[in-house]
Amino acid sequence: MNFEFSEEQLMIQQAARDYAQRELIKDVLERDASGEFPTHHIKNLADLGFLGMLVDTKYDGGGMDTVSYVLAMEEISKVDSSCAVVMSVNNSLVCYGIEKYGSEEQKEKFLKPLARGEKIGAFLLSEPEAGSDATSQRTTAIDKGDHYLVNGTKNWITNANSGSTYLVIAQTDAAKGHKGINCLIVDKNSPGITLGPHEDKMGMRSSDTHSVMFNDVKVPKENRIGEDGFGFKFAMKTLEGGRIGIASQALGIASGAFERSVQYAKERKAFGKEIGYHQAVAFKLADMAVKIENARNLCLKAAWLKDQGKPYGTASAMAKQYAADIAMEVTTEAVQIHGGYGYVKEYHVERLMREAKLTQIYEGTSEIQKIVISRDVLS
Amino acid sequence: MKILVCISNVPDTTTKIRFNAEKTEFDKTGVQWIINPWDELALTRALELKEGSGGAVECVDVASVNLIDAEPTIRKALAIGADKAFRVNAMPKDAYFVAGQLAEVVKSGGYDLVLCGIESSDYNGSAVGGMLAEFMDYNSVSAVSGINLDGGKITINREIDGGKEVLNISAPLVAVVQKGIAIDPRIPNMRGIMMARQKPLTVSEPTGIDALTSFETYELPAPKAACKMIDPENVKQLIDLLHNEAKAI
Amino acid sequence: MSVLVYTENWDGKFKKLSFELVSYAAKIAEELNTKVVAVSIGNVEKAALAELGKYGASKVIVVCNGELNNLDNKAYNAVLAQAAEKEGANVIILAHNNKGKALAPGLSVKMKAGLISGVTGLPSSYSPMVVKKKSFTGAAFANVKVLSEKSILTLFQNSYAVVEKNIEPSIEEFAPALPAINTQVTNVDKVTGKILLSDAEIVVSGGRGMKGPENWSGIEELAQILGAATACSRPVSDEGWRGHSEHVGQTGKIIAPNLYFALGISGAIQHLGGVSSSKCIVAVNTDKDAPIFEAADYGIIGDVRKVLPDMITAFKEFKASN
Structure with missing residues (x-):
């Protein structure tokens, strides 16, 4: 057992912290208000190597381990979850999916620009009527010999507009149920793709979320990942890793709110002393600290298992469910500690509270995580 | 041209400063160490100069006088982009001692341009760069807020007491740099972090130079009396207090 | 033996800082039972030079040479080192400002004189010389001891009050040997009409x-x-x-x-x-x-x-x- 981070892991954590605290903080409030996509930050994060940090260096990635990824995600998310989610989707869904299950040609063609951050990926699974229940895909990818013809609508797609490399989950053979599902790599600029309007979200407002409509979109056969019918398993396996990203994001939201609360509790005075020294606030801070520490340990454990090549699906579900739920609790308390200031935008904690909510919903709701966990417990 | 940036290892700028019970040593418990902020800016500018030189700047190396526990900070400099690092394995006793050790690194590496931060945020000596120049008999410029290379010509912006100057000076040169030399310190990228351990970090033993000063004891500033609050509607009271009580105006 | 103080001038005029330095030097000289010699580089009128006596300088050494119009660290240090040698100075005092910070370190190596930079008060001991200086960027003070025979101190502005002594100083011109000037100033942008x-x-x-x-x-x-x-x-x-x-x-x-x-x-x-x-x-x-x-x-x-x-x-x- 060893809880020490390596020098490289600490350096990555510091690099992410420096970027977040120096640059992201500058316009995060403005972008929360305007919903503008952080194009220049994503470019900078790509130059620093954060967008493909988990990809092997031979595919132009950073070659970093998942533990480093957790540390970096936490630091970015302390300040700006909109940037963190771009990083998370690109790294742990799109890049990971192609690197793990794609062909050598697909890696050369699609993975390298994604790992360099020149292109951004999106993961198109959710549908208007298939969110948590991913087996009931209505989007179809009909086998036309040398290509697939894709039709249907995908919902709540992160990076839908900023991204250009789509991983689309679609039903090829409905008779085979989830074994008839495929994952296709689709260029966003293919004829027949249209985007719905930018979703006006409660939080993570400067990440771009759209619905995506497919109308007779031709996709070459060689863009299918894995064997015919591998798509559902692909999606589930990829989401196992994705959960570590979102868990770390939730962790960062919680610890960002916590750090602001501690600072505030040390400065703000009431009844003649700093509010942190009133038990009502002190105990809240203690509870928050314990929850965050637990969430961090769960995230790091899942990351460590993944890095060791051991099964991590349950561990990542635990991390995601717990971190997301405590992020909601911790940010709510952070607003409470800040009192009236907590309710105004300038103090950031109300925004963090809005951002926390999404971590309980996307990439598998907390309830779905409990299904995963309980199935494992009962198996 | 070969550039050397001298770096020191200092407590993070938010560190609460404490000393041992005898008040003879800084208490390093739990302290996070960083590259001295001015040195980090110097390194950033040095790398910019190299990148913009079209190959004229052959290398940007870093040197530090410190014990092995400063190596993470030195490797951070390598991660940021320095090509090689040198560590003289000794406690930095005083500026004279440090500058004397650094002179050996400059001599053996044949550096023509040496950049030093104007002071370290711990001992605030403002001395190593100027001393190093004298040890080497190099030209030196202090309070440098801008440096550019144009062929063999070095153009420098220097702050003087009462304004700014632009000047030319020839290598070999020690430039003692301050704020403005680079906008922000460079953040290392993944590739840099991965490469840091593969880059050469040469350790040498100190030469026999004696320190000229010794830090005997430390003390903390006396605690301040509570702030007197003045009604914003009664600014005249402030003037009265400044004039009659503080005797500041 | 003497205490040497470098009094910088601005367009031929001294400032309060210069008088603080001389006053500080005078107090140290008194403790060491010796005299203060001020060094002035550049054109300064006699009356202004004599004013340094008012704060305790017994002698003012004046170096006038067009080569020294702009600060060149090597040349200025050559001047100060030769003046120090000539006057048998054991203590040299400069301001803790841009010029002082540029010169004191080189002088320290040249003269093998221990440098304590950024001092804020009088020494607590004169033999050996022990002076308090700021450290950890204002969060603490360090008491620093000089181990060499000679010492150099740079004094913060506003940290020592001027004291009048009313000495009539001797004013002496001095023409030290100068090295080649390497600093070529091409543009000066002086702040005028504003307090620095x-x-x-x-x-x-x-x-x-x-x-x-x-x-x-x-x-x-x-x-x-x-x-x-x-x-x-x-x-x-x-x-x-x-x-x-x-x-x-x-x-x-x-x-x-x-x-x-x-x-x-x-x-x-x-x-x-x-x-x-x-x-x-x-x-x-x-x-x-x-x-x-x-x-x-x-x-x-x-x-x-x-x-x-x-x-x-x-x-x-x-x-x-x-």
Whole structure:
């Protein structure tokens, strides 16, 4: 057992912290208000190597381990979850999916620009009527010999507009149920793709979320990942890793709110002393600290298992469910500690509270995580 | 041209400063160490100069006088982009001692341009760069807020007491740099972090130079009396207090 | 034996800083039972040179040479080293300003004289020489002992009060050998009509609470009324509202004026590191819990944009009647 981070892991954590605290903080409030996509930050994060940090260096990635990824995600998310989610989707869904299950040609063609951050990926699974229940895909990818013809609508797609490399989950053979599902790599600029309007979200407002409509979109056969019918398993396996990203994001939201609360509790005075020294606030801070520490340990454990090549699906579900739920609790308390200031935008904690909510919903709701966990417990 | 940036290892700028019970040593418990902020800016500018030189700047190396526990900070400099690092394995006793050790690194590496931060945020000596120049008999410029290379010509912006100057000076040169030399310190990228351990970090033993000063004891500033609050509607009271009580105006 | 002090001049004139240095040197010389020799480089009128005697200089060495019009570290140090040798100086005192910081280190190596930079008071011991200096960027003081026979001290502005001695000094011209001048100054941009941050006794400083560069006219007006220099906090210089040369704080300039106005500055630990040695701090901030009030002597809770015009009016009245 060893809880020490390596020098490289600490350096990555510091690099992410420096970027977040120096640059992201500058316009995060403005972008929360305007919903503008952080194009220049994503470019900078790509130059620093954060967008493909988990990809092997031979595919132009950073070659970093998942533990480093957790540390970096936490630091970015302390300040700006909109940037963190771009990083998370690109790294742990799109890049990971192609690197793990794609062909050598697909890696050369699609993975390298994604790992360099020149292109951004999106993961198109959710549908208007298939969110948590991913087996009931209505989007179809009909086998036309040398290509697939894709039709249907995908919902709540992160990076839908900023991204250009789509991983689309679609039903090829409905008779085979989830074994008839495929994952296709689709260029966003293919004829027949249209985007719905930018979703006006409660939080993570400067990440771009759209619905995506497919109308007779031709996709070459060689863009299918894995064997015919591998798509559902692909999606589930990829989401196992994705959960570590979102868990770390939730962790960062919680610890960002916590750090602001501690600072505030040390400065703000009431009844003649700093509010942190009133038990009502002190105990809240203690509870928050314990929850965050637990969430961090769960995230790091899942990351460590993944890095060791051991099964991590349950561990990542635990991390995601717990971190997301405590992020909601911790940010709510952070607003409470800040009192009236907590309710105004300038103090950031109300925004963090809005951002926390999404971590309980996307990439598998907390309830779905409990299904995963309980199935494992009962198996 | 070969550039050397001298770096020191200092407590993070938010560190609460404490000393041992005898008040003879800084208490390093739990302290996070960083590259001295001015040195980090110097390194950033040095790398910019190299990148913009079209190959004229052959290398940007870093040197530090410190014990092995400063190596993470030195490797951070390598991660940021320095090509090689040198560590003289000794406690930095005083500026004279440090500058004397650094002179050996400059001599053996044949550096023509040496950049030093104007002071370290711990001992605030403002001395190593100027001393190093004298040890080497190099030209030196202090309070440098801008440096550019144009062929063999070095153009420098220097702050003087009462304004700014632009000047030319020839290598070999020690430039003692301050704020403005680079906008922000460079953040290392993944590739840099991965490469840091593969880059050469040469350790040498100190030469026999004696320190000229010794830090005997430390003390903390006396605690301040509570702030007197003045009604914003009664600014005249402030003037009265400044004039009659503080005797500041 | 003697105590040598380098008295810088600005366009032929000395400043209060010069007199502080001579007064400080005179006290040390008294303790060591010796005399003060001041070195002046450049054209300064006799009367001004003689004024150094008023604060305790027994002799003034004058070096006039066109080669020395601009600061060249090697050349200036050649002058100071030769003057020190000629006068048998064991202690050399310079200002802890840009010029002093540029020269003292090289001189220390040249003369093998231990350097204590940034001292704020008299030595606590003269043999060996032990002096208190600022360390950890204002968060602590260190007592530093000189191990060599000779010592060099650089003194912070405003840290030693001038004392009048009224000595009639001898004035002596000196023409030391100079090395080749390597510093070719091509452009000088002097700040005129404004008090410099480095020698201001009063500093008026603005922070993010000023909300924008367009509100700085109030700061400048107050500074003008008080004969103060203007300064700013780090976010202000980072935003480009004011130039980097005005940034005071841990990574900017470290100052110690007699009176520091922190207007709309919350007082992050890095800022306090650069100003906490000010003798008196006045803070204006909307947030009553801002850390600046921990460091301040006098505080006003309020929006600086509202309070500042009142301050200007009140200080104007005060200046008119005093």
